[in-house]
Amino acid sequence: MHKNKVFPYLLLLPFLVLFGLFKTLPIIYTFIESVVNIDDNGIFLVLFKNIDIMINDNLFWKSLTNTLIIFLIYIVIKFFLIFIVSNLLEDIKHNKLYLLILYLPNIIGLFAYAIIFRYIFTYHGVLNNVFDSLFGLRIDWLGNSWNSRVMLSIATLWGSLGFYTLLYFNSLRNIPKTYFEVFSINGGNSFQKLVFLQIPLTIPVIKTIIFMSLIEIIALIEIPMNLTMGGPNRSTITISYYVYIQAIEYANFSYAATLGLMIMLFGFLIFYIKKPKGEFLYEIN
Amino acid sequence: MKLIKKLTLLFLTIIMLFPFVFVVIGSTQDAGWAFRTNIDFKLGSNFLENYNYIKNHFYIDSILINSLYIAIITACFSVIIVFLAAYAFNKYKFKFRNIFLVVFMTSVFIPQAGLLVGQLKTMVFLGVYGTIVGLIVPFIVNIRVYIYLFQVCNYIPNDLIESGRIDGASEFKIMLLIGIPCIIDKLLFSFFILFVGSWNNFLIPMIMVTKGRNYTIPILISSLSDPLSYNTGSTFLALLLSIVPITIIFFLFSNKVFNINKRIV
Amino acid sequence: MKKLFLLLIITSIGFSLSACKSEPTDLTIWAWNRNVDILTDAVERYKEEVDSSFNATILSFSQGDIDTKFKAALELDNPETLADVILVDSMKLRGYYDLWSELFSEFKIKNSESEKFVSSTIDVATIDGKLIAMPFGIAPTYVFAYKPLWDETDIQEILTNGWTWDDYKTIGLSIIAEHSQDEVYMTAYNMRGDDRLYRTMTSQKGEWFMSENQDVQVGNLISIQAMSKVKDFFDSGVVGHIDTGDYKSLMINGQIAAQIQGFFLGGQIKSIGEDTSGDWILLPLPSWEEGESSASITGGSYLYANAFSNQKKEAQKFIEWYTLNADALVTGLEIGGIFPALRDTYNHEFFSQEDPFFGNQKYLEQVASNIHEAPAIFASKYNSYNYNQFIVGQENILFNDFLIEDTLDDLRDDLQNNAQE
Numbered sequence: 001m002h003k004n005k006v007f008p009y010l011l012l013l014p015f016l017v018l019f020g021l022f023k024t025l026p027i028i029y030t031f032i033e034s035v036v037n038i039d040d041n042g043i044f045l046v047l048f049k050n051i052d053i054m055i056n057d058n059l060f061w062k063s064l065t066n067t068l069i070i071f072l073i074y075i076v077i078k079f080f081l082i083f084i085v086s087n088l089l090e091d092i093k094h095n096k097l098y099l100l101i102l103y104l105p106n107i108i109g110l111f112a113y114a115i116i117f118r119y120i121f122t123y124h125g126v127l128n129n130v131f132d133s134l135f136g137l138r139i140d141w142l143g144n145s146w147n148s149r150v151m152l153s154i155a156t157l158w159g160s161l162g163f164y165t166l167l168y169f170n171s172l173r174n175i176p177k178t179y180f181e182v183f184s185i186n187g188g189n190s191f192q193k194l195v196f197l198q199i200p201l202t203i204p205v206i207k208t209i210i211f212m213s214l215i216e217i218i219a220l221i222e223i224p225m226n227l228t229m230g231g232p233n234r235s236t237i238t239i240s241y242y243v244y245i246q247a248i249e250y251a252n253f254s255y256a257a258t259l260g261l262m263i264m265l266f267g268f269l270i271f272y273i274k275k276p277k278g279e280f281l282y283e284i285n
Numbered sequence: 286m287k288l289i290k291k292l293t294l295l296f297l298t299i300i301m302l303f304p305f306v307f308v309v310i311g312s313t314q315d316a317g318w319a320f321r322t323n324i325d326f327k328l329g330s331n332f333l334e335n336y337n338y339i340k341n342h343f344y345i346d347s348i349l350i351n352s353l354y355i356a357i358i359t360a361c362f363s364v365i366i367v368f369l370a371a372y373a374f375n376k377y378k379f380k381f382r383n384i385f386l387v388v389f390m391t392s393v394f395i396p397q398a399g400l401l402v403g404q405l406k407t408m409v410f411l412g413v414y415g416t417i418v419g420l421i422v423p424f425i426v427n428i429r430v431y432i433y434l435f436q437v438c439n440y441i442p443n444d445l446i447e448s449g450r451i452d453g454a455s456e457f458k459i460m461l462l463i464g465i466p467c468i469i470d471k472l473l474f475s476f477f478i479l480f481v482g483s484w485n486n487f488l489i490p491m492i493m494v495t496k497g498r499n500y501t502i503p504i505l506i507s508s509l510s511d512p513l514s515y516n517t518g519s520t521f522l523a524l525l526l527s528i529v530p531i532t533i534i535f536f537l538f539s540n541k542v543f544n545i546n547k548r549i550v
Numbered sequence: 551m552k553k554l555f556l557l558l559i560i561t562s563i564g565f566s567l568s569a570c571k572s573e574p575t576d577l578t579i580w581a582w583n584r585n586v587d588i589l590t591d592a593v594e595r596y597k598e599e600v601d602s603s604f605n606a607t608i609l610s611f612s613q614g615d616i617d618t619k620f621k622a623a624l625e626l627d628n629p630e631t632l633a634d635v636i637l638v639d640s641m642k643l644r645g646y647y648d649l650w651s652e653l654f655s656e657f658k659i660k661n662s663e664s665e666k667f668v669s670s671t672i673d674v675a676t677i678d679g680k681l682i683a684m685p686f687g688i689a690p691t692y693v694f695a696y697k698p699l700w701d702e703t704d705i706q707e708i709l710t711n712g713w714t715w716d717d718y719k720t721i722g723l724s725i726i727a728e729h730s731q732d733e734v735y736m737t738a739y740n741m742r743g744d745d746r747l748y749r750t751m752t753s754q755k756g757e758w759f760m761s762e763n764q765d766v767q768v769g770n771l772i773s774i775q776a777m778s779k780v781k782d783f784f785d786s787g788v789v790g791h792i793d794t795g796d797y798k799s800l801m802i803n804g805q806i807a808a809q810i811q812g813f814f815l816g817g818q819i820k821s822i823g824e825d826t827s828g829d830w831i832l833l834p835l836p837s838w839e840e841g842e843s844s845a846s847i848t849g850g851s852y853l854y855a856n857a858f859s860n861q862k863k864e865a866q867k868f869i870e871w872y873t874l875n876a877d878a879l880v881t882g883l884e885i886g887g888i889f890p891a892l893r894d895t896y897n898h899e900f901f902s903q904e905d906p907f908f909g910n911q912k913y914l915e916q917v918a919s920n921i922h923e924a925p926a927i928f929a930s931k932y933n934s935y936n937y938n939q940f941i942v943g944q945e946n947i948l949f950n951d952f953l954i955e956d957t958l959d960d961l962r963d964d965l966q967n968n969a970q971e
Contacts, residue, residue: 007456008377015370015426016385021411022423023392026403030395033402085297088290100539101298107531108304109485111503112524115510116304119311119319122793124800126307129322142793158301208436212429215393229794232742233945244398248621249934251649253402260399267394268387317822320799342586342610402625409626492622495578495631497609504615511612512795513814514583515821 027264034257050258059234060259063242066149066235071217074153075210081161082209083194086169099169103162110159114226117155121227145235148228152236155223160216164209171205172198214270218263239263308528311521319517335518339505339526347498348505349526352484355420355501360479363425364472368434372460375438376446393428397488404489415493420501424483430475437471438464477538481531502527577606577861577868578633580619584817584886585637585686585851586610591881592872600871604864606635613639624650629858634865637686640674640850645931647677654682655857655866663874668847670926671891675852682854684873685891687882689812689849690921691750693833694819696826697909699725699734699807708833712844715751715779718808718836722788725807735790736783736807738797742945745937746848747789749927750810751776753846754838756925759936764969768940769955769962777947777954784948791948802826810835812849813917817887820907828906832913834920845924850891889917932969939964 035047054060085102089095105113120126121141128138142148179201183193199206221240224230230237230245237245243263247256306326311319314329339345374382404423405414413419441464449459465472487503494500506527509520581589586608593606611619616636623632632653638646647654664672664681671685695705704721707713713721722736739746752758757767767773783789792800800806802823809815819830837844853873855865872878879890880900895901896918904910930936943961946952 005379008373008379011369011373011460014366015431018366018422018426019389019392022404022407023426023428025407025410026400027392027395029403029406030400085294088294092287092290092294098294098298100536102301104532104535105301105304107481107485107535108524108528109481109487109503111485111487112506112527113304115506115520115524116307118795120304120307122796124322124792124796126319126324129324129799133323158304162301208432212432215429218394219396221396221398229743231740231945234942240396240398243396245934245938247398247401248618249938251621251624251931253625256399257402260395263399264391264395268391315824317802317824320802320822322799322803402622405622405626409628414626414628415631488618491611491615492619493631495633497607504611507612507615508582508610509612511582511614513613513818515818517822 027261030257030260033254034261037254046254047258050255053255054258054262059237060242062234063237063239066237067217067220067239070149070152070220070236070238071214073149074156074217075213077150077153078157078161078164078209078213079206081157082165082168083198085161085165086172087190087194089169090172099162099166101162102165105159106162108159110156110220110222111226113155113159114223117151117223117227121151142228143232145233148232148236152220152223152228155227156216156220164212167209168202168205171202175201211270214267218267305528308521308524312518312525314518314521316515316517331518332522335516335522338516338519339509339522343500343505343508344498345505345526348500348502349530351499352502353530355417356480356483359421359424359483360476362421363427363430363479364476366425367427367431367475368465368472371431371434371438372441372464375435376441376443376464389428389431401488401492405492408493415495417499419493420486420490421483423489424486427479427482430478433478434471434475437468440471441467473538477535480534484527484531577604577635577865579606579608579635579637580611580616580633581608581637582611582613582616585888588882588886588888589637591885592878593868595875595878595881596868596871601867604868606868609633617642620646620650629653629856632856632858634856634859634861635853635869636856638683638852638854640671640688640852641929641933643675643683643852643854644677644929645933647682648931651677653854653857655855655862657681657684657855657866657870659870659874666874666894667891668893668922668924670847670924671850671852673926674850674928683852684854684869686851686853686873687888688847688891688921689814690889690917690924691753691810691812691835691846691848692815692917693835694801694809694811694815695831695833696801696804696807696809697829697831698804699729705831705833712834712840713836714840715836715838719783719786719788722783722807723786726787732805733790734805734807735792735800736788737810738790738792738800738806740794740796741784741789741791741948743794743941745941745944747780747783747810748776748940748944749848750835750846751779751838753848753925753927754835754842754844756927758927758929759933759940759965760928760930760969762926762928764930764932766962766965766969768936768965769958773958774955777944777958780944781947781954798822804829808833813889814849814887816908816913820887828909830908831911832908832916834916843920843923845920845922847921847924848927851888883914893922930969932965935968936965939968 034050035045037044037046089098092098118125122128123138123140123143127141132138140147141151175198179197180193183197217238219240220238221244224236224238224241225244228236230241239259243256243259246252246259310326310328312335313332315331315334318324318329373379374386408414408419408423413422445463445467446459449463454462485503486501487507490501491504491507494504502523506520506523509516509523514520579589579593589608593604593608597604616638620632620636623629659681667685668688671688672681675681675683675685697705701721701724708717718736725736726734737747749758752767752772755772757770757772759768760766780789784791797806797809797811798818801809801819802825804826816832819826835844835846853869855862855869859865874892876890876892876894876898879892879895880898882888883890883895884900896915901914901918902912903914905913939961943952943957947954947957
């Protein structure tokens with residue numbers, strides 16, 4: 001690292017200015033919104049009332065749980081697919097073309113996916129109609145809580161798998177081939193190779209993928225809103241969707257602001273998760 | 286074994302492409318196509334009809350140009366500004382560096398709906414509410430791309446930078462002539478990501494737009510997918526109009542951008 | 551590199567300057583879907599018949615988007631960003647007024663004119679003695695019967711003498727029994743997300759979640775009876791649970807015998823299921839008791855004028871002229887399938903046409919025949935919350951064996967507490 005006085009600040013300046021204006025100012029407004037209520041009668045402190053409501057708000061905690069569960073399902077399916085696809089792509093000739101096609105769904109945008117999936121995955125939707133005429137069966141994709149959550153994860157994955165696979169695959173390429181060959185010679189099978197060799201060597205990119213996935217799921221709103229509408233049994237109301245419901249549907253802007261800040265605080269806590277050895281899990285390096 | 290690998294990959298890619306196929310076929314079909322139980326995946330003959338519906342109700346040429354222009358400008362400014370910051374954080378140590386990093390990382394977590402009113406108020410305060418500047422400048426600071434580029438800067442070897450310094454080059458020249466060329470493909474990739482992000486950006490543009498000629502494509506799509514609408518063919522066509530330009534740009538870019546690292550032996 | 555920068559900056563400035571070119575300040579109108587076509591025609595007529603200098607642009611936004619824009623403008627307190635004329639769903643109107651009463655300019659029309667509308671529509675739009683929006687269209691609830699599944703005698707009987715909810719169940723069970731091989735329902739909704747059946751029943755008695763004075767109606771006698779009926783129909787298989795939006799697929803495939811929906815469904819089915827033309831017939835709703843009125847209005851839309859707009863007077867004049875103009879409204883019905891709220895239109899010859907889609911039934915006449923009997927139902931600013939809480943209760947009752955009275959009692963407390971905060 002070079003210790004230079006002026007140059008780095010010059011580089012950062014536009015970013016910092018814009019960050020300050022368009023990311024920090026809104027947060028300040030949101031903070032003010034959640035703390036006080038300014039109207040014609042004067043300034044009222046509403047922070048404690050909002051926190052009180054939040055603590056007793058079952059739906060808020062449920063949406064947090066939903067988000068966490070969906071995140072875990074998402075991560076599991078995602079890594080499962082990433083490992084399979086990465087290993088499939090290893091020695092194939094046209095792997096660039098396959099990666100290209102895998103990446104292609106990323107450009108559509110989640111809102112469009114939600115609309116498309118709404119036609120495809122309902123019980124009497126396109127996919128089931130095809131299955132019915134071919135095999136005579138229909139699958140209840142969205143009918144119960146767990147199915148819906150899995151479908152949410154899959155819908156999100158559709159658009160993001162390519163990006164993450166590309167990330168991981170590039171990282172995998174940085175591992176010398178000889179490592180894998182030595183492992184096979186010493187009698188390791190594919191699964192052991194994955195768990196004991198590949199994963200430890202790609203930990204940094206795995207951490208990045210987990211971090212970015214968490215951000216993705218916390219921000220997830222278009223798909224629950226348009227595909228499952230929060231049901232069944234409110235099992236697919238994610239935290240972003242709930243904040244939207246409070247802010248836009250119920251017009252409880254102050255309370256929604258409080259919830260938003262609370263989630264930001266939860267996110268902040270991630271940087272305080274420590275590994276068993278005492279180092280921080282997410283080092284800023 | 287290789288054959289099984291190829292077949293699985295083929296299967297996966299076909300699944301991935303299914304939404305595209307669905308949209309393409311749907312845009313040529315009539316309103317009831319997606320709801321029939323005996324649905325058939327053939328191209329229909331209603332493309333012109335669906336297109337005319339959109340043309341008669343929206344300023345489709347303005348909409349496409351708006352989306353294109355805003356996306357290009359946003360992506361250009363954004364990739365430059367975000368890269369400069371990512372490079373600075375990755376290659377230099379300075380006061381408050383760690384604090385800034387934590388603040389950046391944490392700011393991503395707040396859900397947009399909660400922040401929405403704050404963002405809008407900021408734009409009113411800065412006088413950019415409802416202007417085209419308001420559709421571009423707030424979206425230049427993209428933290429996800431920042432995180433990506435921050436990691437990508439690790440691919441710029443520090444020894445190369447050091448040797449540049451030893452040779453007496455200025456920091457700016459080093460960044461320009463050594464740093465950027467190392468990761469030019471990743472920068473182009475970031476440009477592409479930013480372009481797509483701006484192209485698909487919906488919520489704030491929708492709230493701010495007050496004139497038909499200032500719509501962007503996501504607003505068009507949302508307007509056509511009102512739950513009570515019965516122009517399903519037009520909805521698919523609008524989705525197609527959103528997807529096709531990006532796909533073209535994607536394939537144009539893919540040579541430069543999709544560089545898979547060479548396998549280290 | 552620097553040249554590129556400069557070029558970009560110049561083009562951006564250039565573009566923003568050009569965007570600021572003063573466009574003629576047209577009146578702006580916001581509407582969704584087919585209403586855009588209707589209003590386009592309305593604007594042209596107004597130009598021809600009343601004021602040739604009138605210019606209006608109609609922007610198409612989805613309903614949800616107009617709602618979001620309203621809430622954003624509410625919070626930012628900048629009504630200038632809202633259009634001069636805005637279409638609003640009847641179930642949102644009062645809520646919007648509660649949130650932002652200054653936005654609505656008052657329509658001062660004579661009693662003789664307000665009486666020309668179906669009275670429930672005027673009731674909903676009259677708050678504190680002021681008429682704050684003009685009725686644009688209504689959605690009377692009707693039964694869309696798929697004839698091939700029915701016994702023709704039943705249909706004739708219902709058309710002449712009407713039927714009750716008990717008859718509905720009996721007929722439903724027999725239809726399902728006849729077609730036990732296939733997946734056939736009498737009616738089907740997303741029972742985890744749609745209160746339509748309950749709402750239809752309670753609205754026949756003039757109730758929904760809250761009264762006009764925001765007294766909670768959930769949990770009272772009618773509420774319990776309606777919910778018991780819903781559960782009964784659901785348990786016996788007469789009413790089926792399907793995913794949201796699937797009713798379209800099922801209806802054109804002939805799997806739903808008697809879908810109960812607002813009037814707009816006719817237009818939707820015509821668009822989507824052209825090849826089922828002639829297989830449909832419109833039946834009146836079942837009533838609670840024999841001889842009682844079965845009319846129900848569970849939706850509708852209004853046009854209101856932005857009181858902060860500097861074209862407020864023109865906007866109001868246009869709205870008043872259009873909503874009171876029978877010819878224009880009938881054309882609107884023709885173009886967009888929106889049923890007018892102005893009773894004069896029902897005498898128009900268009901209403902006595904036979905519609906081949908509905909087996910040559912004079913279906914417009916049919917709908918118009920008892921619409922004036924439909925009581926008004928009200929939705930306050932808490933309606934979104936009430937709705938979301940209610941369907942959880944419905945879901946628990948239907949799918950998780952919760953007791954009806956207890957659940958509705960808890961709901962009543964919940965809704966009451968929320969309204970008092």
